[in-house]
Amino acid sequence: MDIVILKDILTVAATIILAPIIGGLLTGIDRKITARMQSRSGPPILQPFYDLIKLLGKERLIVNQTQMMFALGHLFFAVAALAMFMLGQDLLMILFIMAFSSIMLIMGAMSVRSPYSKIGAQREIVQIMAYEPVLILMVVGIFLSTGSFMIRPLFSDMFSFGKPLLYDLPLVFIAFIYVLTIKLRKSPFDFSTSHHGHQELIKGITTEFSGPQLAVIELTHWYELVLFLGLITMFFARPVWIGIGIALICYFCEIVIDNISARMTWKWMLQATWIVGIGVAMTNIIWLYLK
Amino acid sequence: MDKYTLLALAIFIPLLSAFLCYTFNKPWVRNTVVFVTALIMFAVAGGFVYYLIHSGGKIEISLESLHLPFDVGFIFKLFDFLLLAYIADIGMKHKKPLIVFLSVLQAVALLVFELVGSVKEPHVVFVIDYLSLIMLLLVSVIGPMITIFATGYMKEHEHHQHLEKSRQPRFFAILFIFLSAMNALVMTNNLSWMLFFWEVTTLCSFLLISHDGNEKAVKNGLRALWINMLGGLAFVFAIIVIYNALGTLSLEELLRNRMVSAGLLPVGLGLLCFAGFTKSAQFPFQSWLLGAMVAPTPVSALLHSSTMVKAGVYLIVRIAPVFSGTTLGTMVAVAGAFTFVGASAIAISQSNGKRVLAYSTIANLGLIVCCAGIGSYVALGAAVLLMIFHAISKALLFLCVGTIELEIGSRDIEDMQGLFKKMPFTTVIAVIGMISMLLPPFGVLLTKWLALEAAVKLPLVLICIIIGSAFTLVFWSKWIGIILTLSFHAKYKMEKLPVAMSATMAVLVLAVIFTGVDISMIFNAVVAPFLTESLKGLPETVLNGTNGLWLVSESGRMVGGFSSFYFFMILFLLFLLYPYIFRSSKAELWKPPYLCGANTEEDFKGLEFNAPADTVEHVIVHNYYFAGAFGEANITPWANFIAGAIIMIMFGVVI
Amino acid sequence: MGLVKKSRIKSPWVLHYDCTSCNGCDIETLACLTPLYDVERFGIINVGNPKHADILVVTGSVNKRNERVLRNLYNQMPEPKAVVAVGACACTGGIFKDCYNVLGGVDKVLPVDVYVPGCCAKPEAIIDGIMLAASKLEEKAEALKEAKAHA
């Protein structure tokens, strides 16, 4: 029993340390690839780390006294969600914890009297409303396929070949990749805030976070990115390196989509996600029921 | 103290206090009575917990053992008819033929039932098991707390109303009668007695809703009355049908049946569910609960949290094991799930805080009904847990909104911008209450999670719950965002509230937190025994409460779970960090929000900006309400139509 | 400390504000973002939000109406921060110097760290100017720290 706990603690510790490194590097690669697609040479791969450290070293401006708390809450719960994922916990609960993390950011953005961040927060809420059902349907699909909400079994003996989850859930996977675009704030769904450049809402939800607060939010994105790639891996996790490879390919596809599409309106997004996302996922789930 | 004393105390102490409140119109007498009654009721609830655990999970009290010198059954019947006569009289006075008609119909049905064939009353008149205990705890702990709050609130309320003569004696008397009836309702084993208590709560809610006496109050009160009378009528028919099917009126004996075949019993159960639907304001009967908002806040808090609406779901959860797994069960689940998604959708478009709360209550009751309909171990567990958590959180939220309304004179969410500055104490408590309604690791979300995990076998129910919970997230987070809005202030001053009000809110918020942290304890102590007892012999996924809740399948494999404890640790860590963050946020670091460089010179809050031609404009940002897609007027007719159809189908299936 | 210093130089985020420019300098400033010049390779990002910016790039001369906006934007930037005046107008007032409403160069209002001359300033010069300002950020941070210690 003790060894199990020790192992768990080590897993969590490794997650906390390694995830931002992986997430930061991936973000750096993302920026490099994006630059190449636009025939630019792009920033160094380590650029996200420079940005982060610089932000940490900046003056701690505040608009009110509570912003930092929300930013930290955003971070803590994202880390918690990732740790739960690594420990193979209940997938549905992981989603709810992630939702908590997002809500924290929304509360932080709405806590200031800035029209930009407030409207950004409203759009973020609409986004959650759009993608949350699809993610939950994904969990249901996984339950119907494996008979468990815990994801530990999915990663049990992950180095040997086996039937991947994808076999049962191809449409759910497509729906998941679809909503992933929203979650990763990629075009055409980057209207609550965007990674680069400005938009009509300045920086939307993150407008009023500056310096270290912004650094915390950036860090949270890296944890989230790792978690999402982990979720993709889960669909193929046998053996695990194929899963990781496919997750990276999917991430590359997201980058392509980001670069070839223009931003849409939230209304369009809501309709598209509900009709396409829920429709596709539900189709898959119904066939699992009938099977 | 033995069980008889406890029983008598639970029912008669509130009645006595009602009498005292009514006769002595002196604030200090009233306050003392309310306070002492509250203490006694807490003690009685505690006594029941102790007694129940030591008597093996079930207390039975038979008629003979009471040694009553008179025929109680007869007295109850007498009271029943008197009550119906009184309601008919109300209908007459307000020229509502519908109410008169319903009460006469009920009286006639009851009379025929009593006269044709001698009805055998059950032996055992009171049965207290764990479900009753949970309800008792909710009623006798939250109820008196709300009355304590009311002592502070009603003073302010009447102050605003400029009454010549205080109507508080009447108000508190009815409150206590209400509590007494609720206590009796959850303990009784005799369906016809239950009907009596059921009608008493109906009448009390009418009297409380129309308490202020203005036109709107009376109108909404009457609506509550006729809808609940409709439910009462269904209850009467249910009694008749069930008696004909089983030859008994004992709830216990009813529960011993597992419904397998068709026949009369399913119809009776369907009618009982119908009665439950009206009382818990399920679609299409939601309008009475929304109308109930006109009443003073303590009334709404009481109706929405521990009493009235909970009586409806109590009945459905109580009989749920009988129809577990049948088509009737599935239809009940669909009806509940539909209410959940419908009410949550409408809540998005509401900007009136109390209406948002009301729709959220309806939605949560829908979820409880839905879980009861699914009827598996996990689902019933979710239903019971949700009853507990929802009662506490909702009572708290109503009290908060009431307090806010007294202070700022509005219940509109948009008017609550920057509330934190004006009333930090209430705001923090309200935010904790709201978070406890929608986010993990608090109890309400855990039940939603359980409901989802229980509903995976029913696609229609599942999709309703999924979409409903997405909606839930929207309307709560909008509201939280609004009240947390604040500019920098070097110092915050606590608002001054009457002690009765602030103490009640503080206690309730502590209850929210402790029940959330200790969910496993609550589950193991009261919920699990109820589930094992009522679902005996059904092998299926069960719940296990160690450091959280875990789903264990028949084969002993862990299929889901959550250790909420660790997540409370993270929240506490945040709270611990907050003083540090607060202190390190010095005034010289404070900058106004970005307004494209057009902030006015003196304004550091970001409220004003320089507009063209050197005018100064105000910054106004409203929430999205999606009135087009989720507007009340657009959705309600359709929702009522579909919900009506679902109920029709429900009866169609069982007949 | 070295890490922070290096990061500051490697990640200057820019807020571009157009005072009374003829738009010539703005076109050149935005040209820096094009693939040909690609400032992102130096980590420069045009953030458009003073709260995120390190360097304020101002084009055009300051006039009586936009002075308060310029001050406001500068004021909302977190320390350490620098100001780059791009183009003759921003440096001295340029050809608009004698207009009735013009106050002059940016240094009439804000402490300018780098002057990029030219009408219009060349993109290469602008990038040079921003990088020079970035290397000054560290100095400014030190100075701030000292000022704080003395206070």
Ligand code: SF4
């Ligand atoms: S310096 Fe020349 S190009 Fe630049 S703004 Fe002034 S006039 Fe226009």
